[in-house]
Amino acid sequence: MKRLESILVVDDQPDFAKGLARLINSRHDDLEVLLAQDGTQALRLLEEQRFDILFTDLRMPGMDGQELLERAVRLDPSLTVVMLTAHGDVESAVAAIKTGAYDFLSKPLEPDSLFMALEKALERSRLLRENRRLRGSVAASEAGLEIIGESPCMLRLKKTIAAVAGSDYTVLIQGESGTGKEAVARAIHRLSGRSQGAMLSVNCPAIPDQLLESELFGHVKGAFTGADRASKGLFLAAEGGTILLDEIGDIPMNIQTKLLRVLQEREVRAVGGSETVKVDVRILASTNQHLAEKIKDKSFREDLFYRLNVLTIQTPALRERREDIPLLAVHFMQRSCEEMHLPVKELTPDALGYLAGREWPGNVRQLLNFMRRLVVFSPGDVIDAEAALLVDGGETSPQGASAPLGSYQDAKNTALDAFTRTYVDQLLTRTKGNISEAARVSGLERASLQKILKRLGIEAQDFKA
Known part of the structure; x- marks a missing residue:
């Protein structure tokens, strides 16, 4: 059930406070408005429950609005505070903004000015709340499997990981490049009985063919030019733990033959050696290729495929889990800010919507790099869709069309309008015209989404079939 948004009004004149609440x-008859006559009573209420917005008079007997502001934001740094001042206290109100207030209004209040300030304050509060929710979901994911996502396919993936982790069988992880296959492998290891052992990963195509055998199985001293000392190789180094053979579809045939022996006999022979050594290691393998096709063209051994393919996990592409993009974006935003030693930035709902509607052929890895660029080129604390469009300059629009010619403002408006129309169409198709579900998935308020539909002339009813 959605939490009721709440406002606390603090003023030592009860009639004024009641009038403001009315x-x-x-x-907004859906807002809960509570009243307090002084700073002490207000602090007591702020300690008892969470408020979205605080309207407080600046001049009050006892604890004034400035002190209340400072103590309130210490209790809840995300609280949106609007100061109420007499005409002569504008300088004091400006000073309050420098110490944490979001806005100020002069008494007597003009209804239009109040409603404008209220809408801005509500927008900020919702933005902070949504980013806080996403960060909480990210933290929950990181505390578990470090596999971030709440979509149905990601929930299935997490259950699959938990299931296969309980066994010691070989696992083949398949999926497009950039979908997080190595993260899946590390989650399997972390949940397995081998979690106290080493987890080693080898990027098979990154190592020259003549060195890959030695890297995997080790070599004796003098086995080849430059082998001035013996090496035990990764399989023995991972004894009691797990080894990941990343992009196994690219290993040469002679290594495939020797790897087959490891899988069959659980023993390795070092390059140049004559003795075999038993190994106790769990083998995980990953690939972005269709091994069945490689078997047909004789570039991958069929018997090795069946040895690897005891248990299979498929990592979904980002286009199959668009509802996870806001979670991933916030996670990568946090990581990028930490890497650059910056305060964490906030993403507006329209920025999250833009990211969710954009195509990501490079999957999660591409999104990560995009968020790094967004942090670098966005100096403010809040990042909106316009900033994302600017960073996206030179790339194709979400629809794949070239950016239109003309003035920058016209081009921006055209791109935003095209994105919004495509995103809403995909959103309503996915939710079958259910406005409440569409608002939840998109992170937009229901009323805001309805305004967008009205502006674009889109009927949700058309998507219910």
Whole structure:
């Protein structure tokens, strides 16, 4: 059930406070408005429950609005505070903004000014709440499998990982490049009985063919030019743990033959050696290729495929889990800010919508790099869709069309309008015209989504079939 948004009004004049509450509810009857007559009573309420917005008078007997502001934001740094001042206190209100207030209004209040300030404050509060929710979901994922996502396919993936982790069988992880196959492998190891052992990964195509055998199985001293000392290789180094053979579809045939022996006999022979050594290691393999096709063209051994393919996990492409993009974007935003030693930035709902509607052929890895660029080229604390469009300059639009010619403003408006129309169409198709579900998936308020539909002339009813 959705939490009711709440506002606390603090003023030592009860009639003024009640009048302000009535005025707020005349525009937003779905808001809970509570009243306090002084700073002490307000702090007590702020300690008992979470408020979205605080309206407080600046001049009050006892604890004034400035002190209340400082103590309130210490209790809840995400609280949106609007100061109420007399005409002569504008300088004090500006000073309050420098110490954490979001806005100020002069008494006597003009209804239009109040409603404008209220809408801005609600927008900020919702933005912070949504980013806080996403960060909480990211933290929950990181505390578990470090596999971030709440979509149905990702929930299935997490269950599959938990199931295969309980066994000691070989696992083949398949999926497009950039879909997180190595993260899946590390999650399997972390949940397995071998979690106290080493987890070693070898990128098979990154190692020259003549060195890959030695890297995997080790070599004796003098086995080849430059082998001035013996090496035990990765299989023995991972004894008692797990080894990941990344992009196994690219290993040469002679290594495939020797790898088959490891899988069959659980023993390795070093390059140049004559003795075999038993190994206790779990083997995980990953590939972005269709091994069945490689078997047909004789570039991959069929018997090795069946040895590897005891248990199979398929990592979904990002286009199959668009609802996870906001979670991933916030996670990568946090990581990028930490890498650059910057305060964590906030993503507006329209920025999250833009990212969710954009195509990501490079999958999660491409999204990560995009978020790094977004942090580098966005100096403010809040990043909106316009900033994302600017970073996206030179690339194709979400629809794959070239950016239109003309003025920058016209091009931006055209791109935003095209994106919004495509995103809403995909959103309503996915949710079958259910406005409430569409608002939840998109992170937009229901009323905001309905305004967008009205502006674009889109009927949700058309998607219910």
